[in-house]
Amino acid sequence: SITEDESEENNTFLSWNRVVGDTSDVVDMLAFSILDYVLMGAPGAPVKEALIKAGIGSDIYGGYGDSLRQPLFNITAREANASDLERFEKIIMDTLKKLADNGINKSSLLAGLNSAEFRAKEADYGGLPKGLIYGLDALNTWLYDDSAAFNSLCYQQFYDELRRRLDGDYFENLIRKYLYDNTHSSIVVLTPKAGLTIENENALKEKLSKYKDTLSLDERKKIVEDTAYLKEYQATPSTKEELLTLPVLERSDLKKEAKKFSYEIKEESRVKCVHSDLFTNGITYLTFDFKIDDPMSLDVSRISFLTSLLGFVDTKSFSYSLLSNEINNKSGGMSISPRIIPLCQGGFNFFAELNAKCLNGRIEDTLSLAEEILLTSKLDDKDRVRQILKEDVSDMMMTVMTAGHVLSAHRAASGFSDEEKVNDAISGIGYFEFIKDFDTNFDERYEEFKDWAHTFIKNIFTKENLTIGITAGDDGYDIFKEKVGAFFGALDKNAKNREKDLDAIRIKGIEDVKDEAFITASSVNYSSIAGDFKAKGYDFLGSMPVLKVILNYDYFWINIRVKGGAYGCMSSFERNGIIMFSSYRDPNLAATYDIFLNTAEYLKNFDADARDMDKYVIGAISNIDKPLSPSREGMRSYIAYQRGLTFDMVQKTRDEILNCSVSDIRALSKLIEDTFKEPYRCTIGNEQSIRGDEKLFSEVSAI
Secondary structure, three states: OEOOOOOOOOOEEEEEEEEOOOOOOHHHHHHHHHHHHHHHHOOOOHHHHHHHHOOOOOEEEEEEEOOOOOOEEEEEEEEEOHHHHHHHHHHHHHHHHHHHHHOOOHHHHHHHHHHHHHHHHHOOOOOOOHHHHHHHHHHHHHOOOHHHOOOOOOOHHHHHHHHHOOOOOHHHHHHHHHHHOOOOEEEEEEOOOEOHHHHHHHHHHHHHHHHHHHOOHHHHHHHHHHHHHHHHHHHOOOOHHHHOOOOOOOHHHOOOOOOOOOOEEEEEOOEEEEEEOOOOOOEEEEEEEEEOOOHHHOOHHHHHHHHHHOOOOOOOOOOHHHHHHHHHHHOOEEEEEEEEEEOOOOOEEEEEEEEEEEEHHHHHHHHHHHHHHHHHOOOOOHHHHHHHHHHHHHHHHHHHHHOHHHHHHHHHHOOOOHHHHHHHHHHOHHHHHHHHHHHHOHHHHHHHHHHHHHHHHHHHOOHHHEEEEEEOOHHHHHHHHHHOHHHHHHHHHHHHOOOOOHHHHOOOOOOOOOOEEEEEOOOOEEEEEEEEOHHHOOOOOOHHHHHHHHHHHHHHHHHHHHOOOOOEEEEEEOOOOEEEEEEEOEOOOHHHHHHHHOHHHHHHOOOOOHHHHHHHHHHHHHHHOOOOOHHHHHHHHHHHHHHOOOHHHHHHHHHHHHOOOHHHHHHHHHHHHHHOOOOEEEEEEEHHHHHHOHHHOOEEEEO
16 A cells, blocks of 8 residues: 555565575575575675666565575565566576576675674674574474474584585576576565555445444444453453462562673774773674764765765775675675764764674774775765665665654654754654655756765764774784774875865754654554653653663553554653653554553552562663673673763662662652653654544644
C-alpha cells in the first residue's frame, strides 16, 4: 500500500530468490557469506552494480541468509517497475554467467574472506553475552544434526579450507550450481496500490459486519462476555503466590561498586590521545573525532550525507570497488559518520568521526587508508554520488517503516533541544527530508554540494580539530605512536591548503518544530512525546533508570502493549534532561498519548512490595552492567572522557539505583507532571488514525 500522494510509478518491488544447499554443509555456507559480500555487499559488487547501471530500482539489496535449514540467496530491487521484470532477471543471470565463466576477482574474494574471519575472531556482539550468540549460532546446524552441533564454534578449520580453495574455481562452481543452474527458485513482484491499507481496513469492517449479522443474540452475548473476560484477565496481575514460584536475585547479590573507566590521556604531536590499555587479542581500535564548531549554523544534513560518501567513492589511489577490497584486506573495517556527544555540564559537541580496527601489524596500513579516504576522496563521479544518495533515501524509507519509534522520539525532542535538532537533521526525519529534496533537485545542486564538500574537508580534517581514542595493549599503542606521524603530516598539509574559511558556508539555523504527524502507508503508528526536566529545574537521579524499567515492563507494558495491542513501548531518561516515551507498531493514537500523559498520576499512587522493587532495581542495573567487548569497553571510557563523566558521578547514580524505594519513585510524579505540562508530540503512521486525531498536531504531512 502507498498513500494517495505517492505515485505508483517507480514503486514496485522485484525479488529474485534461490534456495542454496543445506545448512549442514558448513564450508559451502561460509563460502556463500563471502559471495554475499562479493556479489551484493561490496561497493561496486557486480550484480548490484549491473542492476543499478541499468536503472532498475533506486536501491538493490538482499544477499545470503542462513537462519533456515535451506538457506536463501535473495536479490531485491526497490522502487522499480513491473515492466522491468524481464530485464531484472536477464541482467542477474547474465552477470552470474559471466562471473562463473570468466572468474571472480580474487582480491574481492580474499577481502570477503578476511572480513568474515576477522569478525569471527573478534566476536563482538555488542551488549549480548558471547555464550548466548554461540548457542544460537550452534542451532543453525545442531537442530538438524547432533554431530554438527559445534561446527559454528570450530570455525578456523573451515576458513583455512576456504583459503585453500581460493586459487581454483570453487566459488565460480558455487555460483553455477546454486545460483545460475538452480531451479529451486522464485520470482516475487510486489506492485503498489494507493489507499490499499484503508481499503483492507474497510473490507475487514464490512466482513465483520456481515459476520455479526449471522450471529444469534446468544452468540453475540458470548463474544461480549469473552472480550470482557479477556480484558479483565489482561488487567489482573499474577497473584503473589504465582510470582513467588519464580526464582529471582536480590539486591544484596548486586555489585555495589560501579565499573571504573580505563583510560590515560596522552599526547602525540599536540594531538590528544585517549588510550584504554585493554587486552584486545592483538587488535587495535581507533576513533578519530574531528570537532565541528557551532553545528546549529551549519547544514548538518549535508555533513551527514558527505560522511556517507567517504569510503564509498573513488580516491586518489583507488576506485571505490578496489578501495573496499583494500580496507577489508588490510583492516577489520572502517566507517565514517557524524557523532553527537552530550556534555555533562550542558550542551553538546559535534564531530565527524572515523572508526577503524585492525591487527596491530596493520596499523600503518590502516592509518594510510584513513588518510586516503579523508583527504583524497573524489566527488567528481556524479553518477556514483547519485547512486549513494538514492540508496540513502531507500534506507531511510525502510527506517521510517521499521524504526519509526526512534525517529518520532527524536523528532519530538527536536522541538526544544538543540542537540536533538542536530540529531534529527543528521539521522532522522530532517535528514530524510534533506536527501529526498537533494535527490529531486540533484542536477541543479550537485556542483554546489561538491564545492561545499571540498571546503568542509579542508577546514575540518585537521590536527587542531582532532582527538583520538585508541583501545589496545601497550604494544599496540607503541606501534601507533611510531606510525602515526605520516598521518599527522598529511592533516597539516591539508590545513595549509585551505582556500576559504568554514564561516563562508554557514547558514541559517535549524527551525523549531512541535506536535507533528507524518502519514505513511502503514497500518500502525509510532507515537512519541518528549520533554526536558532540566528546563523545569530538576536534576538527573538514579531513580530514573528504575522508573524506566517500571514503565517499560509494567505501566506502559500493560496499558499500551497488553491492553492496547501495540508491539512495543519504551521510555528513556537522559542525563541532559531529555525524557522520551514511545510506542512501537501501535494500532492506537490518542489513547496512547493519554496513557503517556497519565504517567504522573500513576506514579502518585505507585506501590510495590520489596520483592517487586528488587526486581525493578535489578532490571535497572542489568541495563548498566551489560557485558562489554574490549572495543566497547574502550569506547565507554573514551565517551566518558569526552562527556566529562566521572567515576564519582557514575557511582552516585549506582548508589541511588541500589537504594531506590517506593517513595523515590512516587517523588518523580511531580517531575513528570511538570515536564509534560506542554508535551512535544510526534506520530509516524496510519493515515486514518492521524486524520481522526488531527487536533493533537500543529502540522500533518505525508512522508
